[in-house]
Amino acid sequence: MEVAYIQTPIGIAELKGDENGLASVSVLDINKPIGTIPDVLKSAAKQFQEYFEGTRTEFDLKLNPEGTDFQKKVWEALQEIPFGKTISYLDLSKQLGDVKAIRAVASANGKNPLWIVVPCHRVIGTNGDLTGYAGGLHRKKWLLEHESPVKQTALF
Template identity: 80%
Template sequence: MEVAYLQTPIGISEFKGDVNGLVSARVLDYDVPIGIIPEVLEDAIYQFREYFEGTRKSFNLKLNPEGTDFQKKVWDLLQEIPYGKTISYLELSKRLGDPKAIRAVAAANGKNPLWIVIPCHRVIGSNGDLTGYAGGLHRKKWLLEHEGPVKQMTLF
């Protein structure tokens, strides 16, 4: 398993993967040396750079996340949420076919190993509140604002 790191506007991201695909992408709450990017992870780093620069709205990567069949179903549904859009946990449960599975869906969402690529940050509470995010609510807010239709302009 190869590992690479990328400095982003909201922390250092860690990527793990091999020839079978990207296994995990997560944000760290501590610093690590960035180092050399293994060839097998170069495309992931390149696409993440584009995402943070605002020029990429979707990812085209070979993915190989580890999880249960149920988690993978939820993660597949998450990938259908368009850039710049949000849905509620209840709506996600309905799309799965079981509105009563909201807690299980939320738990699977929280176990997402592929930060941003599988856009769990696009899931919010039914009342519009930002709820639960493994990377921290400040990062979820940043990501949603980054993907939002209105970009804050600087005056100077």
């Protein structure tokens, strides 16, 4: 498994993958030397740069996350949420065919190993509240604002 570190506006991202695809992306709360990017991760690093520059709204990468069949089903559904849109955990559960599975869906969402590429940050509470995010709520807020079609300027 190859590893690369890239600088993003919300922290250092750690990318892991090999010839079978991108296995995980996470954000670190510590500084890491950036170093060289392995060939198998260059496309992912470039696409992340484009995403943060605002020129990419979809990722085109071979993915290879580890998870249960149910988790993979949830992660596939997350990839259907359009850039700049959000969905509630309840609506995601309905979309997957079982409203009673809301807690299992939320758990699978929280175990998503592919930060941003599989956009778990686009899932919010039924009442519109920002709810848990493995990278921290401040990052979830930043990502949703970054993707928002309406750019709000600071008032003060």
